[in-house]
Amino acid sequence: MDGFVANAESASKGWGPEVMSCFNATSLPILSTLAMEFVLFDHWHASLPGPTEPNRAYYQSCSSYGITDNDAYLYTLGFPQKPLMVALDEIGVNWTIWYEEFPTSFFMRQLRDYPFHFGTMESFYSACKEGNLPDYSFIEPRYFSIVDEYLANDQHPNHEVSQGELFLKYLYEAIRASPQWNTTALIITYDEHGGYYDHVPTPLNIPNPDGINSEDPPFDFKRSGVRVPAVIVSPWVKKGVVVHRPVNGPTPTSEYEHCSIAATMKKIYNIPQFLTARDAWAAPFDDLFNLDTPRTDCPMTLPNVFPSAVKPNQPDSPMHDLQLTMLSIANYINGNGDDLSKYKTEREGGLYVKERVEQYLSNQRRLKTNFN
Numbered sequence: 001m002d003g004f005v006a007n008a009e010s011a012s013k014g015w016g017p018e019v020m021s022c023f024n025a026t027s028l029p030i031l032s033t034l035a036m037e038f039v040l041f042d043h044w045h046a047s048l049p050g051p052t053e054p055n056r057a058y059y060q061s062c063s064s065y066g067i068t069d070n071d072a073y074l075y076t077l078g079f080p081q082k083p084l085m086v087a088l089d090e091i092g093v094n095w096t097i098w099y100e101e102f103p104t105s106f107f108m109r110q111l112r113d114y115p116f117h118f119g120t121m122e123s124f125y126s127a128c129k130e131g132n133l134p135d136y137s138f139i140e141p142r143y144f145s146i147v148d149e150y151l152a153n154d155q156h157p158n159h160e161v162s163q164g165e166l167f168l169k170y171l172y173e174a175i176r177a178s179p180q181w182n183t184t185a186l187i188i189t190y191d192e193h194g195g196y197y198d199h200v201p202t203p204l205n206i207p208n209p210d211g212i213n214s215e216d217p218p219f220d221f222k223r224s225g226v227r228v229p230a231v232i233v234s235p236w237v238k239k240g241v242v243v244h245r246p247v248n249g250p251t252p253t254s255e256y257e258h259c260s261i262a263a264t265m266k267k268i269y270n271i272p273q274f275l276t277a278r279d280a281w282a283a284p285f286d287d288l289f290n291l292d293t294p295r296t297d298c299p300m301t302l303p304n305v306f307p308s309a310v311k312p313n314q315p316d317s318p319m320h321d322l323q324l325t326m327l328s329i330a331n332y333i334n335g336n337g338d339d340l341s342k343y344k345t346e347r348e349g350g351l352y353v354k355e356r357v358e359q360y361l362s363n364q365r366r367l368k369t370n371f372n
Contacts, residue, residue, distance in 0.1 A: 004019045004020070004195070004196075004197040005019065005020065005197075007019075007195075008195065019195055019196050019197050020196075020197050021196075022196070023161065027161065027162075027308065028161070028165060029165065029302070029303040029304070029305060030165040030166075030168045030169045030172070030302050030303065030305060031165065031168060031188070031229065031231065033299075033302055033303060034168070034172065034188065034231050034233055034302070035231050036239075036240055037233075037239055037240070037298065037299060038231060038232060038233045038234065038237055038239065038240075038241075038298075039231065039232040039233075039234075039237045039238070039241045039242075039243055039288055040230070040231055040241070040242050040243070041229075041230040041231070041232075041242075041243045041256055042227070042242055042243070042244060043200070043227060043243075043244050043245050043255065043256060044189060044227060044228060044229075044230035044256040044257060044260070045202060045203060045224040045225055045226065045227055045228065045255055045256070045257045046191065046192045046193060046224065046225025046226060046227075046228050046257065046258065047062075047064075047224060047225060047257050047258045047259060047278070048064065048068065048219075048221060048223070048224065048225050049202060049223060049224070049225040049226065050064075050068045050069060050192065050225065051069060051070050051192060052070065052156075052191050052192060052322060053067075053070055053071075053075060053104070053107055053191075053322070053325075054067050054068060054069070054070075055191040055192045055225065055258060056104060056107065056191045057079050057081075057107065057108070058209075058257075058258040058259055058278070059138075059191070059258045059261060060079075060083045060084060060085075060105065060107075060108050060111075060138075061079065061081045061082060061083045061084065061108060061275055061276075062084075062209055062258075062259040062262050062274075062275040062276040062278045062279040062282075063081050063209040063210050063212070063275070063276045063278065064079070064221075065079050065080065065081055065210070065212060066212035066213060066214050066221075067079075067214065068214045068217060068219050069217075070321065070322065070325070072321070072324070072325045072328055075107045075325050075328075075329065076325070076328045076329050076332045077109065077332075078106070078107060078108060078109025078110075078112065078329075079107055079108050079109060080109050080110075081108075081210070081275075081276075082110060082275060083105075083108045083110055083111055084261070084262045084265060084275060085097070085111060085114070085117065085136070085138070086110050086111070086114075087271050087273075087275060088135070088136055088265065088269065088271070089114070089117075091269065091270070091271060091272070093135045093136060093269050094134040094135050094136075095117060095134050095135060095136040095137065095138070096117055096118070096119050096124075096127075096133075096134045096136075096137055096138075097111070097117060097118050097119070097137075097138045097140065098118075098119050098120070098121055098123070098124040098137060098138070098139045098140065099118065099119075099120065099121065099140040099357075100120070100121050100140065100141065100142035100143070101142065101143065101144055101146070101350050101351075101353055101354035101357070102143055102144075102326045102330065102350075102353040102354065102357055103118060103140050103357070104140060104143070104326070105118075105138065105140065106329050106333065106357075107329070112333060112360075112364075113364075115360075115361045115364035115365045115368065116365060116368070118361055121139075121142075124137070124139065124174075125170075125174050128174040128175055128177070128178040128180070129174070129177070129178065130179075131178060131179035131180050133178070133180050133184070135269070136265065139171065141153045141154040141155075141164065141167055142154060142163075142167070143156070143322075143323060143326065143350075144319075144323060144346045144347070144349055144350025144353070145159065145314060145315045145317065145346045145347070145350070146315055146346070146347050146350040146351060146354075147315055147347070148314070148315065151163050151314075151315075152346070153166065153167040155190075156320070156322070157194070158317075160307065160308055161308055162305050162306065162307050162308050165305045166305050168188065168302075169302045169303075169305060171186065172186065172233065172302055173300070173301055173302065175233075176298065176299070176300055176301075177300065181235065181298075182235055182294045184234065185232060185233065185234035185236070185237075185289065186232070186233040186234065187230070187231075187232055187233075187261060188229070188230070188231045188232075188233065189228060189229060189230040189231070189258070190228040190229055190230075191228070191258075192225055192226075192228060193225065193226045193227070193228055198226040198227050200226070200227055202223055202224045202225060202226055203223070203224040203253070203255050204222070204223050205222055205223075205253065206222055206223065206224060206253065206255070206278070206281060207222070207277040207278055207280070207281045208220055208221045208222055208277065208278075209221060209259075209276035209277050209278035209279075210276050210277070224255065224257055230256070232285065232288060234289060235291075235294035235295040235296075235298050236289040236290075236291050236294055236295075237288050237289060237290075237291070238290070238291065239295070239297070241288070243256070243285075243288065246283035246285075247287075248287065249283035250263075250280065250281060250282075250283065250284075251281055253281075254281055254282060254283040255282070255283060256282070256283050256285065257282050258282075259275075259276075259278045259279040259281075259282035260279075260282045260283055260284060260285055262274075262275055262279040262282070263279045263280070263282045263283065263284040264284040264285055264286050266279065266284075267284050267286050268286060314346070315345060315346050315347035315350075316345045316346070316347060317345060317346050318344060318345060318346075319343075319344070319345065319346055319349045323346065323349050324340075324349070326349070326353050327340050327343060327349055327352060327353055328340065330352065330353040330356035330357060330360075331356065333356075333360045334356050334359055334360055338352075338356075
């Protein structure tokens with residue numbers, strides 16, 4: 001766990017202090033309030049010491065299929081393993097992936113075959129109001145700054161952190177006002193740590209999920225990543241609880257990590273099999289919903305959010321590598337017919353993927369309707 005400052009300085013002079021810093025409650029009024037009102041984990045680890053999409057693959061499928069780094073070619077083709085949503089679908093549990101302009105769930109190949117299970121965030125807020133949320137929702141943020149009033153809220157550098165706070169505020173207040181509030185749990189967490197230092201050692205000797213190792217770089221997937229924020233919001237959890245290591249995990253070495261979500265869903269919905277050895281090992285958190293009756297003291301609204309002093313990426317900012325991969329996927333699923341080199345800015349990229357995702361889902365829904 002050493003070398004963070006040296007690595008940061010080698011990437012960009014002056015970044016050293018940045019990776020040793022953190023946000024305070026003033027910078028993160030929403031996440032801080034939710035942590036104090038509900039359940040905060042202080043030992044929830046990323047599934048591997050790697051970047052965004054391999055860790056998101058663990059959220060979706062409890063494996064990254066031997067991938068340790070962002071691989072645009074593989075992501076365009078799609079991870080081949082079974083996602084949690086497909087396992088839920090097989091036993092009749094309904095689910096929806098809610099997104100803004102692009103769902104990174106498209107990184108999972110099998111999820112591209114479920115066009116009726118994708119919905120816009122506008123539809124999500126309507127479902128909250130009407131009490132029509134599915135059994136399981138996966139909510140994705142906005143990854144592109146398209147216009148000044150429509151900035152990215154994924155908190156990916158260099159996007160403004162306060163936009164993500166606003167997103168959490170809107171999510172919470174919509175769910176809190178929903179007729180389904182008393183039967184809902186909102187799980188808020190982050191795919192990885194973003195390169196910031198953490199003094200807690202990463203767990204070792206954990207199960208490789210599927211027997212697939214990485215050769216470049218060599219890695220056996222028997223080590224977790226560093227800790228990431230994780231909060232569970234529900235009227236069925238006690239107020240102001242800090243959860244440490246699991247007390248009753250499936251093994252003595254079990255930890256809370258991204259696969260804890262799949263492990264918990266297996267218990268709640270009686271999924272016949274685990275996805276991989278990793279969710280069989282990960283600690284579920286169903287024991288935290290331990291009140292006899294739902295709480296009535298949960299706030300209806302959350303504090304105001306103020307923009308940070310740091311100028312975020314603007315709609316005319318150049319795209320980063322992950323955004324470019326989204327363009328590649330949007331092009332691939334629609335037949336690889338577009339020249340992507342002409343899309344330079346976040347506005348151009350965001351509008352492109354939004355149009356192509358809508359086109360793909362519309363075509364797939366029509367084909368499946370005609371086929372059925």
